[in-house]
Amino acid sequence: MTRWLLALGAPLAFAAQPLAAQDNSAEEADMMAAMAEVFAAPPLTAEQQARLPLATTVVDKLMPQGTMGEVMGSMFEGMLGPMMKLAEKAPPNLAEHIGYDASELDLTDEQVIEIAAIVDPAWRERREREGALMQEVMVDLMTAMEPAIRKGMSEAYAATFSVAELNDISAFFSTPSGATFARKSYQLANDPRIMGAAMGSLPVMLEQFAAMEAKMAAVTAELGAKRTYATLTAAQKERIMGLAGLSAEELELGMQVAAEAAAEQNPF
Numbered sequence: 245m246t247r248w249l250l251a252l253g254a255p256l257a258f259a260a261q262p263l264a265a266q267d268n269s270a271e272e273a274d275m276m277a278a279m280a281e282v283f284a285a286p287p288l289t290a291e292q293q294a295r296l297p298l299a300t301t302v303v304d305k306l307m308p309q310g311t312m313g314e315v316m317g318s319m320f321e322g323m324l325g326p327m328m329k330l331a332e333k334a335p336p337n338l339a340e341h342i343g344y345d346a347s348e349l350d351l352t353d354e355q356v357i358e359i360a361a362i363v364d365p366a367w368r369e370r371r372e373r374e375g376a377l378m379q380e381v382m383v384d385l386m387t388a389m390e391p392a393i394r395k396g397m398s399e400a401y402a403a404t405f406s407v408a409e410l411n412d413i414s415a416f417f418s419t420p421s422g423a424t425f426a427r428k429s430y431q432l433a434n435d436p437r438i439m440g441a442a443m444g445s446l447p448v449m450l451e452q453f454a455a456m457e458a459k460m461a462a463v464t465a466e467l468g469a470k471r472t473y474a475t476l477t478a479a480q481k482e483r484i485m486g487l488a489g490l491s492a493e494e495l496e497l498g499m500q501v502a503a504e505a506a507a508e509q510n511p512f
Contacts, residue, residue: 285399292402298410299401303394305417306426313387317379318431332375336360336367470506473499 288296335353338346341363346356360367401410416422432438473481473496485495 280463288403290397292399293409295402295405295410296398298407298414299405300394302400302410302414302417303398303402305414305423307390307394307397307430308427309385310390311427311430312390312393313383315430316383316386332368332371336364336371342366472503 247388334355335346338344338349338351338356338359341360344354351359364370381396405413417426474485481492481495484490486493488495
């Protein structure tokens with residue numbers, strides 16, 4: 245289930261954007277069409293189609309009704325909840341209140357909190373309510389998506405397993421132990437023991453990211469560096485300015501900001 249949630253991250257992130265950011269219906273339709281094309285699966289063969297009813301029975305046992313909502317709830321309790329509580333202790337995002345980040349103004353946390361309280365006296369309660377609502381919305385969202393996920397799983401099982409294998413799987417999930425496993429297996433991914441082990445592996449993960457960064461630099465080294473504003477020819481600058489509708493000053497500033505951002509961000 246955790247893997248499914250990660251796979252669904254892009255469409256969920258898009259759907260969670262404010263409506264004001266989705267006011268272009270044509271762009272939205274194009275994005276959805278592109279995503280559908282990327283994840284399009286080949287149609288089932290006649291043999292696979294014949295196994296679909298049996299596969300659907302297996303999925304019904306493996307994923308009892310309401311499983312996805314329950315898993316999202318347990319995910320909030322086991323992983324997202326503690327992370328959100330940690331975030332709640334952090335000072336507010338000053339840019340949301342006055343348009344400037346605290347780092348730009350060299351302010352202490354106490355000063356940030358004082359400014360935020362002047363602009364929005366209820367900022368702390370607002371954050372708590374938004375966090376609680378996010379959990380409710382995500383549970384509802386996953387519950388609404390469950391029929392589609394169930395259908396996709398049934399087709400995947402029909403395409404992957406033989407009749408004999410599906411019968412064996414169905415027989416297992418028909419036992420008391422199988423039914424218990426089906427009900428609890430998804431929630432185990434959010435068990436604090438597993439999450440604790442994962443958090444304990446963070447130093448190893450950071451080492452791997454550092455190694456990946458070095459390897460990424462090595463495999464792209466032969467390509468040379470990107471052009472800067474200073475290394476662009478006059479003709480190249482004119483072409484970009486003409487295409488983008490920018491002045492020379494705007495182009496130079498924009499490329500400087502882009503270079504600084506690229507230098508700061510992790511390639512992954």
